[in-house]
Amino acid sequence: MSNIPVSAFLALALILFCIGLYGALTKRNTVIVLISIELMLNAVNINLVTFSKYGPAPSINGQVFALFAIAVAAAEAAVGLAILIALYRNRKTVNIDEMNQLKH
Amino acid sequence: MDMDKLLSFDWGLMAPEFLILGTATILAVLDLFLPKKINRQVLGLFGLAGIVAAIVSLVFLLDNETGSILLETFRLDSFGKAFKLLLLTGAGLVMLLAIDYKPNEGMEEYRGEFFYLFLTALLGAMMMSSSGDLITLFIGLELLSISSYILAGIRKKNTASNESAMKYVINGGISTAITLFGMSYVFGMTGSTNLRQIAAALLNVDDSQQVYILGLAFLMIFVGLSFKLASAPFHMWAPDVYEGAPTPVTAFLSVVSKTAGFVILIRIMFTVFTALPVDGEYSQTFLFANQDYIGFLAGATMIIGNVIALRQRSIKRLFAYSSIAHAGYILVAFSAMSFVMFEAIWFYLLAYLFMNVGAFAIIQLLTMKEGTEDISHFAGLYRRSPLLAVAMAIFLLSLAGIPGTAGFIGKIQIFIGALMVSPAHYVLVSIMIATTVVSYFYYFGIMTQIFFRPAAHHEKIAIQPGTAVAIIVSAAATILFGIMPQLAYGFLESNFKAFLDFLA
Amino acid sequence: MELLNLYQNNYLIVFVFLCLGVLLPVVALFFGKLLRPYKPLESKYTTYESGIEPFHDSRVQFNVRYYIFALMFVIFDVETVFLYPWAVAYEKLGIFALVEMLIFVVMLLIGLIYAWKKKVLKWI
Numbered sequence: 001m002s003n004i005p006v007s008a009f010l011a012l013a014l015i016l017f018c019i020g021l022y023g024a025l026t027k028r029n030t031v032i033v034l035i036s037i038e039l040m041l042n043a044v045n046i047n048l049v050t051f052s053k054y055g056p057a058p059s060i061n062g063q064v065f066a067l068f069a070i071a072v073a074a075a076e077a078a079v080g081l082a083i084l085i086a087l088y089r090n091r092k093t094v095n096i097d098e099m100n101q102l103k104h
Numbered sequence: 105m106d107m108d109k110l111l112s113f114d115w116g117l118m119a120p121e122f123l124i125l126g127t128a129t130i131l132a133v134l135d136l137f138l139p140k141k142i143n144r145q146v147l148g149l150f151g152l153a154g155i156v157a158a159i160v161s162l163v164f165l166l167d168n169e170t171g172s173i174l175l176e177t178f179r180l181d182s183f184g185k186a187f188k189l190l191l192l193t194g195a196g197l198v199m200l201l202a203i204d205y206k207p208n209e210g211m212e213e214y215r216g217e218f219f220y221l222f223l224t225a226l227l228g229a230m231m232m233s234s235s236g237d238l239i240t241l242f243i244g245l246e247l248l249s250i251s252s253y254i255l256a257g258i259r260k261k262n263t264a265s266n267e268s269a270m271k272y273v274i275n276g277g278i279s280t281a282i283t284l285f286g287m288s289y290v291f292g293m294t295g296s297t298n299l300r301q302i303a304a305a306l307l308n309v310d311d312s313q314q315v316y317i318l319g320l321a322f323l324m325i326f327v328g329l330s331f332k333l334a335s336a337p338f339h340m341w342a343p344d345v346y347e348g349a350p351t352p353v354t355a356f357l358s359v360v361s362k363t364a365g366f367v368i369l370i371r372i373m374f375t376v377f378t379a380l381p382v383d384g385e386y387s388q389t390f391l392f393a394n395q396d397y398i399g400f401l402a403g404a405t406m407i408i409g410n411v412i413a414l415r416q417r418s419i420k421r422l423f424a425y426s427s428i429a430h431a432g433y434i435l436v437a438f439s440a441m442s443f444v445m446f447e448a449i450w451f452y453l454l455a456y457l458f459m460n461v462g463a464f465a466i467i468q469l470l471t472m473k474e475g476t477e478d479i480s481h482f483a484g485l486y487r488r489s490p491l492l493a494v495a496m497a498i499f500l501l502s503l504a505g506i507p508g509t510a511g512f513i514g515k516i517q518i519f520i521g522a523l524m525v526s527p528a529h530y531v532l533v534s535i536m537i538a539t540t541v542v543s544y545f546y547y548f549g550i551m552t553q554i555f556f557r558p559a560a561h562h563e564k565i566a567i568q569p570g571t572a573v574a575i576i577v578s579a580a581a582t583i584l585f586g587i588m589p590q591l592a593y594g595f596l597e598s599n600f601k602a603f604l605d606f607l608a
Numbered sequence: 609m610e611l612l613n614l615y616q617n618n619y620l621i622v623f624v625f626l627c628l629g630v631l632l633p634v635v636a637l638f639f640g641k642l643l644r645p646y647k648p649l650e651s652k653y654t655t656y657e658s659g660i661e662p663f664h665d666s667r668v669q670f671n672v673r674y675y676i677f678a679l680m681f682v683i684f685d686v687e688t689v690f691l692y693p694w695a696v697a698y699e700k701l702g703i704f705a706l707v708e709m710l711i712f713v714v715m716l717l718i719g720l721i722y723a724w725k726k727k728v729l730k731w732i
Contacts, residue, residue, distance in 0.1 A: 017285055024278050033274055040281035047288040056314070057295025057305065062288075065239050065297055067689050069284060072246045074686035076280070078679050079250055080273040083257045085675065087266040096274075099267045102344040132718055136725040 009050040017043035030094045034080045041073040113173040117180045119165065120158040120188065121230055127154025128223035135216025144215030148203035151219045155196045155226070162188055166599050176298055177237040182600035183446065184234030187367050190453055191233065194359040195226040197461040197574050201468055202352040204568040207259055214258050221258075222356060225251035229364035232371070238287050238297040241368060245283075245332070248364055249276050252357060256349040268348025275331060275341040283328025289321035290376060299371070303379035315380070315390075322377055322394065329372075332365040335401055335435060336408040339428045343416075346424035351471060354420060355464035358427040359457050366434060366449060391441070398439035403535045405432030410539040413546050418477045419467055422546060423460075426503060429543060430456055433518055436532050440522040447596055448517040454592060455510035455585060459502040462578030465571050466496045473565055482550055484559020492565060493554050495579045502582045504547040505540055510585035515540065676728050687716055 016039055023036030045066045052062025088094055115122075131147050131154075162185065172179040199222060228247030235241045253276060257269025291297055293314050294305035309315060327338065334342035346354045373391055380390040409429030416422040430452075437448040467477075469492070474481045486493040502509035519536070522529040567575075585592050694701065694709055723729060 017281075020281070021278070024274070030270065030274075034277070037274070037277040037281060040278070041284065044281065044284045044288050047285065048291060051288065051292030051295075055292045055295060057293075059295045061239075061295075061297045062291055065242075065288075065291060067693070068239055068243060070689055071686050072243065072250075074682050075250055076246070076273070076277055078683055079253050080270075080277065081675075081679065083253065083266065083269045083273055086257060086260050087263075087270055090261065090263045090266055099270060101264055101267050102271075102347050129715075129718060132722065136722060 006050060006054045009046060009054070013043045013046040013050070016040075016046065028095050028097055030084050030096055031081075033096060034077060034084070037080075038073060038077055041069060041076075045069055114171055115173065117165065117168070117171055117173055118178060119161040120192070121227060123154055123158040123161060124223055124227045124230065127151055127157075128220045128227065131216065131220040131223065135220070144219070145203050147216050148199060148219045151223055152196060152199045152203070154223065155192055155199060159189070159192045159196070162192065172236060176300065177240050178231075178234060179236035180234050183370075186446075186450055186596065186600050187233040187363065187453075188230050190363050190450070190457060191226060191229045191360055191367075194363060194457045194461065195222060195356070197457075197578065198222065198352055198356045198360065200570040200574040201355055201461070201465055204570040205350060205352050205468065206472060207262075207350060214260070218255070218258055218350075221251045221255050222352075225255065225356070226360065229360055229367070232364055233367045235371070236299050238291065238299065238302075241299075241371060242284065242287065245364075245368055246280065248361065249280065249332075252276075252353070252361060255353045255356070256345055258353070259350060262348075264348040265350065266348075268345045271341050271348075272345045279328045279331030279338070281328075282324050282331075286321040286324030286326075286328060289317050289324070293318055293321075299375040303375050306376065306379040307381070309380060318377075318380055318390070319394075322390065323397075325372060326369075326397070329365060329369050330401060333362060333369065333431050333435075334424075334428050335405040335431050336428065337404060339405070339408065342428055343421045343424040346427075347418055347420045347477070351420070351464060351468040354423070355461055355468075358423065358464070359460050362427065362431060363453050363457070365431075366438070366453065369438070370446075370449070395439055395441065398435060399529065399532055402432050402435035402439050403532055405429070405435060406535055406539040407432075410542045410546075414542070416546070417479055419471070419479050419482070419550075420477050422479065422550075423463065423467070426543070426546070427460065429539065430460075430503075432539075433515065433536060436529070436536055437518045437521050439532065440518075440525050440529050442521040442525045444517070444521050444524075447593065448514070448521045450596065451517055451585075451589070451592055452514035455502065455514040455582070458578040458581040458585075459499045459509070459511055462495065462575055462582065463499040463503065465574045465578065466492055466499070469565060469567060469571055473563075479550060479553060480557075481560075482553040483557035484562075485554040487559050488562060489565045489567075492567070492575075495575050496554060497551060498579050498582055500547045500551055502586065504544055508583070508586050510582045510589070513586060513589040673731065680723060680728065683719070684716070687712075 020036045020039030020043060023039065024033050027033050027036065048062040048066040048069065052058060052060060052066075055062070084094060087099075091098070127150065131151055134150070135144070135147060165180065166185060168180065170179070170181045199219070202218060202222060205218075225248050228244045228249075228251065230244075231247065232241055232244035235244055253269055253273045256272050257265055259265035290302060293309065294302045296302050296305060306318070309318070331338045331341075346357065349357065377391040377394075378389045406429055409425050409427075409432055413422055413425035413429065416425060434449055434452055434456075437445055437452065442448075470481055470485075471477050482496075485496065498509065502511035505511045505515045515536075519533055522533050522536075690712065691709070694705055698705070
């Protein structure tokens, strides 16, 4: 498996990150936006694990960092979804473009 | 690692953090097991006591030598101590506001959470200010952010509060991901998450491709953190979140959160990116080569914040834009990178803390009383309550930067810092002067309402004790540091020795 | 180099399967369209041709309570991520990590007590 160049992993992470960013900025449904943010965070994990194995200066720290990133991402997703549920109960919508109450 | 090693660490260095963590945990358990009929304000007082205890323990630590525990992940240097003092003071004042906060709807069953989430957010900010590792920096940042998301949306039945929390989560999540992506590149190029080891490794980087990737990393980290600072063009979330969040939370976001944002920005930028040479040995360091980007951001932030603030009707939105503008002023100090930068930023944040918390205390009083946030409700405040009107005038004058107030001294310090480096930042300084003049319009607009417009009704305003203490402390400090800034600078000089141990 | 060949050969098989997978439905659908008679009637367009009237939305929403369990699961599930490496390296880490883990588990426990007292664990 070691024949796959490091750049392939990094490119994969970058592509995932860009897909996530695109989704987060364009999608209407808030759940999909939250999933896109997860995608961006997971792209980071791929990066970290790759660097910790094949990087110019390999070290285990990257994997530890990835574990922390996973835990924090889960917490963030949970809080985001909980807030979305509270919003849905009051407004009966999960569409981003209908969240326009606060405007000057 | 065995028991001896465990006990050999100087755990006393972390005493303030332990106190805050302990208080938050005890509050959480107490809130669950206290009977329903006991007023939850007691918990707020307990939290306040915890913060005061943490301040006291930090004061005892001031004389300590710079030290680090847990394999260099936690580092108590003068930078950490100085900014932790700011964070704790700010959080203490905000806690006073929170105790007196009584919204009309939507928060009855969450009083307890309201208090200890402030403490966990504060804990995150404190961890950030004395961390020496990318992982702990990131965890601190997220602890602060996630607690603030919940705080912003804590009025569960209020649609404005829900919406502001949702916007905050989405913007915060994206910015976290961007910052983290940048950090992953920094880790990849150096193979370490420890800031000092990263700096040491970066000194030897001479491969131009690696420098290129690190440039990308710099840009991503900077963009991600700009979201947290709410500097233009990444400021769009701030007005909505500030408007929808409960008033004490707004005060917390604009004071503690912003201070923490600058803390992490300085930590990462100055330890990591000053070490990186642009091309080859002995060349310019990376951070200095990219000063222009930061300068541009500072200029844009000042202009956008101040100009859009002109046409706001809601007082909380107006203060959101004003806080964006103040972030711009501090970024001027950051981008100048003079050798008084730390002092300038510290003092400005100190002044900003007092004037902003004071102003928010009065805003909270009025908006709770009137039920709306329109500026016109400040009309005739002087007739209704002369003392409040004078206090508000002090805070507004200080925010505008009129001589005799702390805000003025802070601005002057930033001016001098930006002019004494070579080449001097004339453009930034002139933008700063021009936008300060623009800011007079909206600050004095509120003053006109307070002093010269007739009041709609003459109902007296009852001031709760906590808010009163917050207003008095803030007003006294604003004037004291305006007239005798040498007090603060002397304190800095004698205790922190010009932050020399930041890089050492 | 041999390994690389093997590796690429594996992908060849995947490619063949991909082609087959695409080809099969296309061919089947195409021939089906070619061979079958086309006589549309209105009664053929109802949901159930057997004559039963469809009565509500075909999309069923799950009870929102499942969602709270799911959230709890996500949080506690991910926290075990920290327990696993600790358990693997327990022999080397010793008492220091044990104390740290105890603090960590107590924190988690407080979270669980919180959920319990807020009646999240109860199915009402």
